[in-house]
Amino acid sequence: MAGVAEILDGKRICICAGSGGVGKTTTSAAIAAGMAARGKKTAVLTIDPAKRLADSLGLPELGNEERKVDPKLFAEAGVEPRGELWAMMLDAKATFDELVRRHAPDEETRDRILANRIYQQLSAALAGSQEYMAMEKLFEIYAEDRYDLLVLDTPPSRNALDFLDAPRRLMQFIEGRALQVFMRPTGIGMKVFGRGTSMMFSVLRRITGVEVLEDLSEFFQAFSGMVGGFRERAKRVNELLANPESCFLVVCGPQGEPVTEAVYFHRKLVEAKLPFGGVIVNKVHYESELSEYGPQVEDELIGALDDEDLARRAVENYEDYRALAARDQRNVKRLTAEMRTRSVIQVPYLDEDVHDLTGLMRLNEYLFAAGPKERTAIATG
Amino acid sequence: MAGSDSAIAGARKRRRGMPLRWPSYVGAVPELLDKRLVIVTGKGGVGKSTVALALGLAAAARGRRTIVCEVSSQEHVSRVFHRAEVGFHEVKMADNLWAISIDPDEAMREYVLLQLRVRAARDLLFRSRIFTYLAAATPGLRELVTIGKIWEVALPDRKVRKGRKYDLVIVDAPATGHGVGFLQTPRTFANIARVGPIKAQAEALETFIVNHRKTGVAIVALPEEMPVNETAALERSLTDEIGVAVDRVYMNALYPERFTRAEIERLEAVAGNGDRGGVRAVSRAALSESRRADSQRQQLARLAEVVDAPLRTLPFIFKPEIGVEEIGQLSREID
Numbered sequence: 001m002a003g004v005a006e007i008l009d010g011k012r013i014c015i016c017a018g019s020g021g022v023g024k025t026t027t028s029a030a031i032a033a034g035m036a037a038r039g040k041k042t043a044v045l046t047i048d049p050a051k052r053l054a055d056s057l058g059l060p061e062l063g064n065e066e067r068k069v070d071p072k073l074f075a076e077a078g079v080e081p082r083g084e085l086w087a088m089m090l091d092a093k094a095t096f097d098e099l100v101r102r103h104a105p106d107e108e109t110r111d112r113i114l115a116n117r118i119y120q121q122l123s124a125a126l127a128g129s130q131e132y133m134a135m136e137k138l139f140e141i142y143a144e145d146r147y148d149l150l151v152l153d154t155p156p157s158r159n160a161l162d163f164l165d166a167p168r169r170l171m172q173f174i175e176g177r178a179l180q181v182f183m184r185p186t187g188i189g190m191k192v193f194g195r196g197t198s199m200m201f202s203v204l205r206r207i208t209g210v211e212v213l214e215d216l217s218e219f220f221q222a223f224s225g226m227v228g229g230f231r232e233r234a235k236r237v238n239e240l241l242a243n244p245e246s247c248f249l250v251v252c253g254p255q256g257e258p259v260t261e262a263v264y265f266h267r268k269l270v271e272a273k274l275p276f277g278g279v280i281v282n283k284v285h286y287e288s289e290l291s292e293y294g295p296q297v298e299d300e301l302i303g304a305l306d307d308e309d310l311a312r313r314a315v316e317n318y319e320d321y322r323a324l325a326a327r328d329q330r331n332v333k334r335l336t337a338e339m340r341t342r343s344v345i346q347v348p349y350l351d352e353d354v355h356d357l358t359g360l361m362r363l364n365e366y367l368f369a370a371g372p373k374e375r376t377a378i379a380t381g
Numbered sequence: 382m383a384g385s386d387s388a389i390a391g392a393r394k395r396r397r398g399m400p401l402r403w404p405s406y407v408g409a410v411p412e413l414l415d416k417r418l419v420i421v422t423g424k425g426g427v428g429k430s431t432v433a434l435a436l437g438l439a440a441a442a443r444g445r446r447t448i449v450c451e452v453s454s455q456e457h458v459s460r461v462f463h464r465a466e467v468g469f470h471e472v473k474m475a476d477n478l479w480a481i482s483i484d485p486d487e488a489m490r491e492y493v494l495l496q497l498r499v500r501a502a503r504d505l506l507f508r509s510r511i512f513t514y515l516a517a518a519t520p521g522l523r524e525l526v527t528i529g530k531i532w533e534v535a536l537p538d539r540k541v542r543k544g545r546k547y548d549l550v551i552v553d554a555p556a557t558g559h560g561v562g563f564l565q566t567p568r569t570f571a572n573i574a575r576v577g578p579i580k581a582q583a584e585a586l587e588t589f590i591v592n593h594r595k596t597g598v599a600i601v602a603l604p605e606e607m608p609v610n611e612t613a614a615l616e617r618s619l620t621d622e623i624g625v626a627v628d629r630v631y632m633n634a635l636y637p638e639r640f641t642r643a644e645i646e647r648l649e650a651v652a653g654n655g656d657r658g659g660v661r662a663v664s665r666a667a668l669s670e671s672r673r674a675d676s677q678r679q680q681l682a683r684l685a686e687v688v689d690a691p692l693r694t695l696p697f698i699f700k701p702e703i704g705v706e707e708i709g710q711l712s713r714e715i716d
Contacts, residue, residue, distance in 0.1 A: 256701075297663060301664070304651040310648075324701070355607060
């Protein structure tokens with residue numbers, strides 16, 4: 001049983017992936033803080049629009065560039081950071097704009113794209129754009145070679161697969177060969193559609209309205225000149241994800257649905273030949289340290305408390321937890337069996353909410369615990 | 382239920398003097414379940430699907446013909462009812478309760494079929510690679526046709542032939558991050574398209590969404606620090622940017638307060654005395670539950686401070702999986 005430090009040994013990129021609501025952002029931040037405490041210069045990248053990470057690291061805002069987390073916060077959390085912790089909140093729209101500036105063949109094209117209403121209103125909402133921009137920024141920072149380790153918190157999609165699928169979808173969108181055939185750069189808008197060469201467009205016009213098509217036409221035309229640059233870039237980003245210095249950590253919760261999704265995502269990672277590091281199960285209801293549990297416990301408790309009603313309610317509460325703990329252990333067992341991995345890290349459901357560096361360091365007692373220590377930690381949670 | 386928590390009452394009092402943020406409207410706004418469209422939203426993993434279905438069961442129990450719409454093909458409803466996947470069909474789940482899973486490709490196809498009555502034109506379109514490409518690549522179009530289908534299902538006069546009429550449509554919306562963007566799509570398209578059918582369609586959708594008498598939103602939150610912050614931010618953007626009526630915020634999965642302060646002290650005393658393992662484990666579990674319940678009450682109080690919409694609580698369900706029975710139980714407490 002390995003801890004995060006062992007899994008990330010020799011890695012320079014750690015991608016935390018999983019479906020929404022499983023604690024990806026908190027886990028990413030905790031891992032980055034833990035690695036920083038262990039001497040690495042670490043940066044954590046998040047795309048979460050709700051600024052969760054900013055909250056947890058005590059940063060008022062993160063912006064589209066990395067900021068150093070105040071070492072004083074580590075001291076307050078009782079940790080001597082031997083490395084550095086940096087954090088950034090990724091702005092997908094700003095990153096997309098940067099990409100357009102970089103790849104536009106000339107100033108006119110650049111300005112036409114940036115000024116296009118469809119681009120302006122929808123570039124941030126474009127299918128896969130958030131995911132792709134996260135990878136893009138990761139690539140950029142990796143290439144600058146300023147950090148020992150980069151931790152990427154993937155966007156809050158319902159489905160972790162959206163992340164892996166993003167480059168393909170974005171390329172499909174940008175290449176758009178079918179449309180280019182009809183939109184040779186001979187003229188924009190009405191001229192193209194008005195020529196009567198295509199019944200297709202007259203039909204399309206009837207269901208959409210002319211101006212939407214005009215804007216779209218211009219948008220795709222402008223983009224067509226950048227396809228080469230984008231394609232090359234996407235290829236290199238994909239290579240980075242498959243690089244042996246990269247590592248995917250699957251994050252999930254202990255309930256049935258998240259576990260099923262994690263197993264499915266792991267299979268997709270393996271199929272895509274991407275480097276899988278391990279799985280982190282958050283908020284596990286820990287198994288009681290009691291191996292023998294029976295009706296005598298209630299009697300003992302009545303004896304100790306001298307209050308039958310209170311003892312009964314305490315036992316009732318305990319049984320509720322046992323049911324959840326049993327479920328969680330069943331699911332973790334299934335997860336371990338189906339993934340055929342030994343790197344399953346369980347983080348117990350802590351009594352208190354994690355929202356600052358002190359909380360993150362508490363999580364790290366479990367994330368970074370290797371071997372039997374982890375078991376003990378969970379049993380006494 | 383902790384709906385009467387003093388923290389909430391306090392926050393209500395403080396809010397009473399504040400001006401209403403939403404625009405003025407004519408006539409009284411109906412209660413949530415008396416509207417025609419209810420959108421259930423919130424961040425990922427907070428229990429939106431469960432709350433949407435519980436609201437559906439509650440409305441159905443009152444005799445309202447209700448349909449629950451899923452939009453991310455998660456097929457939650459069919460799993461809960463142990464049915465085959467419902468897909469793009471309106472399938473009956475219980476008395477007065479139907480479900481549909483709205484696939485954007487199917488919705489797009491249906492939209493085109495409804496727009497183009499001429500068979501040759503349709504065939505041309507569906508066979509065309511350009512159309513397929515355009516439909517897949519145009520940013521936001523999938524969201525637009527999805528909302529379009531929800532609207533169509535909610536129409537008293539359905540456009541689909543022999544379409545069933547519903548009193549209430551409940552939408553299990555995509556997780557936020559994407560959630561506000563999803564509801565914003567109609568306005569975006571209405572702005573881009575200056576004329577034409579898409580403009581008309583987008584405007585009709587926009588008007589429907591911001592109509593406080595017809596459409597309401599319920600936000601689902603969890604009693605934890607960050608979900609509470611996000612719920613406040615979400616309510617603000619739904620109210621200010623979209624202009625939709627946020628009628629209710631549900632604090633979901635709230636632990637019961639099982640023990641009094643005095644009882645906790647007594648349990649602490651016995652948790653410390655070592656050798657009896659059973660007593661120790663049971664009392665420590667009680668202390669643990671009490672700490673969580675306390676921390677959740679603090680988050681509940683914070684939520685009451687930061688949101689404007691009426692706040693309700695839903696209990697945590699101590700069951701390995703949440704099935705029909707558990708959702709039925711929630712549905713009796715939800716309204």
